[in-house]
Amino acid sequence: MRKLIIIRHGETPWNKEKIFRGRANIELSSEGIKQAQLLAKRLESFKIKVIYTSPLKRAKKTAEIIAQAQNIPVKVVNEFIDISYGKWEGLSLKEVEKKDKKFYHKWLTHPEQVKFPQGENLNEVKKRVLPAINKIIEKSKEEVIAIVSHRVVNKIIILSLLGLSEAHFWKIKHDVAAFSVFSIKDNQATLNLHNDSCHLREMGDEIDF
Numbered sequence: 001m002r003k004l005i006i007i008r009h010g011e012t013p014w015n016k017e018k019i020f021r022g023r024a025n026i027e028l029s030s031e032g033i034k035q036a037q038l039l040a041k042r043l044e045s046f047k048i049k050v051i052y053t054s055p056l057k058r059a060k061k062t063a064e065i066i067a068q069a070q071n072i073p074v075k076v077v078n079e080f081i082d083i084s085y086g087k088w089e090g091l092s093l094k095e096v097e098k099k100d101k102k103f104y105h106k107w108l109t110h111p112e113q114v115k116f117p118q119g120e121n122l123n124e125v126k127k128r129v130l131p132a133i134n135k136i137i138e139k140s141k142e143e144v145i146a147i148v149s150h151r152v153v154n155k156i157i158i159l160s161l162l163g164l165s166e167a168h169f170w171k172i173k174h175d176v177a178a179f180s181v182f183s184i185k186d187n188q189a190t191l192n193l194h195n196d197s198c199h200l201r202e203m204g205d206e207i208d209f
Helices: 030-046 057-070 093-099 101-109 122-139 151-161 166-171 198-203
Strands: 002-008 050-053 074-076 144-149 179-185 188-196
Touching: 002 030, 002 057, 002 122, 002 151, 030 057, 030 144, 030 179, 030 198, 050 057, 057 074, 057 144, 093 101, 122 144, 122 151, 122 166, 144 151, 151 166, 151 179, 151 188
Parallel strands: 002 144, 050 074, 050 144
Antiparallel strands: 002 179, 179 188
């Protein structure tokens, strides 16, 4: 039986300030590095074989910290890059609400219908991410593998493995430095653990932005 661990990167200053990140190549904050270290310790018992990561610094650094603890390889997968928020990138949540309240409301109520100005929609993310994740799963055999990516990408993967559409996007959470675990047998994915962040209790509040 294969296991797939889906990991969200640690905190960045833009998470804390509720700024839309997307393709902006933001570094982990000092808190994010500590989160990644705690996450690495939490994941040691899973005996991961290989970690695949988004090319963005915040994901790649998180993957490298986890990999160092287990002495395993890190492989960059460009398809796991974050969604492009287009014109929203670099704007705060408050700025977006003020600038285009109607559009933002649609994102919160019908995310599957939203295409960000000069950016992507959820279906476009799904079309680039799923072939990559399926290829990784197919060649993993009986291994435990992990991917480190971003909130939108991770939620799309989780929804797809559960057979749910993008319309359910807001019905699941994936906090920073949290992880979910699927077991995969006979091409059937079963969710065993979701949004686990118990390793971060000493650091306070969860961040889901």
